[in-house]
Amino acid sequence: MWLAFTSPFARKVRIAAHELGLAGQIELQETDPWTDPRLRAVNPLAKVPTLVLEDGEILYESSAICDSLDERAGGGRLIPRSGRERRRALRLQGLTDGAATAAGRLFAAERRAAPDPMSPRFEQAIAASLDALETEALSTEVFTIAEVGVACLLGYLDFRWPERAFLAGRPGLSDWWTAVADRPSIIETAHRLPAVTSPSSP
Structure with missing residues (x-):
């Protein structure tokens, strides 16, 4: 996951991953979203967090990433079902x-x-x-x-x-x-x- 350690949205994903027991499955790649062209290559907005999944799928925005993590952990834990x-x-x-x-x-x-x-x-x-x-x-x-x-x-x-x-x-x-x-x-x-x-x- 591309992140800046100053970002509250990157921290949101990291807290979610810890709560779901998935923190060890996410490789962290620190970046400066203002200057790093590598981030723009995977996220047109050049924003953090950006998560690249094992199959190459790319997720932007902390809410979408947290939803994906919750689904991976079985669903309904971070985001109640209904x-x-x-x-x-x-x-x-x-x-x-x-x-x-x-x-x-x-x-x-x-x-x-x-x-x-x-x-x-x-x-x-x-x-x-x-x-x-x-x-x-x-x-x-x-x-x-x-x-x-x-x-x-x-x-x-x-x-x-x-x-x-x-x-x-x-x-x-x-x-x-x-x-x-x-x-x-x-x-x-x-x-x-x-x-x-x-x-x-x-």
Whole structure:
């Protein structure tokens, strides 16, 4: 799998793989998606994560890759098979993916000299998403794609802005994050900086 260790979406796939017992079956290929032509050759968008399957099939986007991994593990573990639980899991996946995208764009904007007029919108999206997640009953025992997505969002916020108290005033979310912090899938997929950081990389 092509990835950057700074990407919350690549981490999402790695957490999912750990939770499903498939981490050892995925070979990791670190890349800089902003500069590596090899990635563009397999994914026209040049985005991470990108997974190349054994038969040569290529999957883009973390949601599609996680769905494939869940299917490989028998199905219904990360993504419930039907009903309200399935809809909830997919809804929270969409929410956390959107908030993580906003966080990535905000981080990139803050590193540029010129202000970005979209930054307030990104900040509002992150705050509103955290407020919504505060009302959710997240499991500390069984991880669906909902819990995986929340972990990735909170982990990315901690990674990029360790000085900001994003969870202040959100005790339920804060307690959940503390409770799952020593989960093997969280520990073993921690973000880290690459040897050379692209000036544009989120």
